[in-house]
Amino acid sequence: MSSMDPMQTKTIAVVGLGYIGLPTAALLASRGVTVQGVDVAAHVVETISRGQVHIVEPDLDGLVQKVVSSGNLAASTGMQPADVFIIAVPTPLGDDLKPDTAYVEAAARDVAAVLEPGNLVILESTVPVGTTERIAGQLRGHRPDLRFPGSDTETPDVHIAYCPERVLPGRVLTELLHNDRCIGGMTPECAARACEVYRLFLEAECFETTARTAEMVKLTENAYRDVNIAFANELSMICDTLDIDVWKMIELANRHPRVDILQPGPGVGGHCIAIDPWFIVHSAPDQAKLIRAAREINEAKPGFVLEKVSRAIHGNANASIACLGLAFKPNVDDLRNSPALGIVEALGREHGANIIAVEPYIDAAPDCLTQHGVRFADAQSAIAQSEIVLLLVDHRQFHAIERGDLAAKTVIDTRGLWRVDAG
Numbered sequence: 035m036s037s038m039d040p041m042q043t044k045t046i047a048v049v050g051l052g053y054i055g056l057p058t059a060a061l062l063a064s065r066g067v068t069v070q071g072v073d074v075a076a077h078v079v080e081t082i083s084r085g086q087v088h089i090v091e092p093d094l095d096g097l098v099q100k101v102v103s104s105g106n107l108a109a110s111t112g113m114q115p116a117d118v119f120i121i122a123v124p125t126p127l128g129d130d131l132k133p134d135t136a137y138v139e140a141a142a143r144d145v146a147a148v149l150e151p152g153n154l155v156i157l158e159s160t161v162p163v164g165t166t167e168r169i170a171g172q173l174r175g176h177r178p179d180l181r182f183p184g185s186d187t188e189t190p191d192v193h194i195a196y197c198p199e200r201v202l203p204g205r206v207l208t209e210l211l212h213n214d215r216c217i218g219g220m221t222p223e224c225a226a227r228a229c230e231v232y233r234l235f236l237e238a239e240c241f242e243t244t245a246r247t248a249e250m251v252k253l254t255e256n257a258y259r260d261v262n263i264a265f266a267n268e269l270s271m272i273c274d275t276l277d278i279d280v281w282k283m284i285e286l287a288n289r290h291p292r293v294d295i296l297q298p299g300p301g302v303g304g305h306c307i308a309i310d311p312w313f314i315v316h317s318a319p320d321q322a323k324l325i326r327a328a329r330e331i332n333e334a335k336p337g338f339v340l341e342k343v344s345r346a347i348h349g350n351a352n353a354s355i356a357c358l359g360l361a362f363k364p365n366v367d368d369l370r371n372s373p374a375l376g377i378v379e380a381l382g383r384e385h386g387a388n389i390i391a392v393e394p395y396i397d398a399a400p401d402c403l404t405q406h407g408v409r410f411a412d413a414q415s416a417i418a419q420s421e422i423v424l425l426l427v428d429h430r431q432f433h434a435i436e437r438g439d440l441a442a443k444t445v446i447d448t449r450g451l452w453r454v455d456a457g
């Protein structure tokens with residue numbers, strides 16, 4: 035299929051300038067497209083307009099600076115007409131574990147106001163199956179003067195597709211370029227048009243399918259990882275009961291050519307894997323038994339870690355505890371939905387100033403810890419002051435900790451960093 039000429043796609047509006055929207059906007063702009071970045075947050079728009087970034091992601095600052103100063107990327111809070119609209123706003127989980135698509139609906143309403151015949155609307159946000167069809171219905175409601183795919187039999191005026199992202203935080207720019215894309219059109223023509231947009235920067239393949247399938251593909255990818263991490267976490271709890279080193283056991287099991295078990299930890303965090311599987315459970319509660327169980331296992335893991343700490347404290351109520359790591363995974367500063375942070379917060383609530391938090395990627399402890407009197411220190415001094423050392427995140431800085439410094443301590447290692455090889 036021929037590639038789209040960036041000069042012919044006059045303007046692309048990217049709605050939502052967060053972890054996905056901003057890098058996508060910047061990459062498109064770097065390919066010569068005129069990109070309008072739209073965000074409801076004035077401080078985000080101001081930061082980007084100065085050529086700066088409001089999120090930490092390798093190489094993003096340099097790229098944004100370049101495309102803003104070349105004039106290819108401009109940010110604003112107001113929606114302007116464009117040829118293509120890419121919606122990349124968050125879809126959080128409501129209190130009742132129900133997906134909250136309010137931001138997507140608000141973005142679609144703003145887009146609807148400026149739609150013109152010939153436009154293409156692409157939804158990138160992670161959404162429950164059927165959302166793209168529902169958004170098409172809402173666009174039709176807002177703009178009865180235009181024909182949309184779905185129920186209009188004639189050729190639509192506006193094409194609509196669902197194109198999920200699948201990039202790993204910390205490697206976003208590389209993975210945006212090199213990961214294959216799954217493109218779900220409301221019609222085959224919608225998918226083909228959306229593929230042309232991604233081919234402006236993609237150095238990998240586009241696979242075309244229906245919008246519903248693409249929605250499920252995205253949710254399945256993250257549920258797959260959640261289920262596999264739950265398997266590792268369940269094994270860690272079983273091995274604990276049976277007095278077996280789970281990391282050694284997994285390493286040996288993985289010598290089987292068709293076994294590849296992931297690593298146990300203190301739980302699953304971040305803004306995707308701990309949330310997206312609930313979208314599937316919500317849509318098919320009677321069928322999604324394994325996916326629900328995996329979520330429950332991973333959500334129970336912090337409680338299991340807290341019980342281990344309680345047992346270690348037993349008999350020494352004044353023990354100080356060095357808690358190494360607050361982020362949701364190694365080598366990032368991201369605390370969103372972090373099981374490590376939840377564990378330290380719970381310990382702080384019980385033991386206040388006896389808890390010493392360590393997080394090399396942030397400058398100070400967050401308020402949720404300081405309000406309980408939790409102290410903040412570097413790894414070495416926290417360990418020196420503590421009887422118990424609780425390792426929660428295997429940041430690369432913690433690999434350098436001398437085993438000798440831990441010799442007289444009670445060590446609870448949730449990541450297998452200091453595991454003893456049983457041979």
Ligand code: SAJ
Nearest residue numbers: 200201202255256259296297299302303304306307362363
């Ligand atoms: N974790 C473990 N054990 C493991 C691997 C991960 O406990 O063996 C934990 C991590 O510590 C962390 C959580 O799982 O708390 C998630 O981390 P991650 O690195 O697996 O994934 P995310 O949340 O940073 O990014 C995921 C990715 N999805 C998949 O790998 C299937 C990414 O490709 C998606 O684009 C992203 O979710 C998203 O935006 O949906």
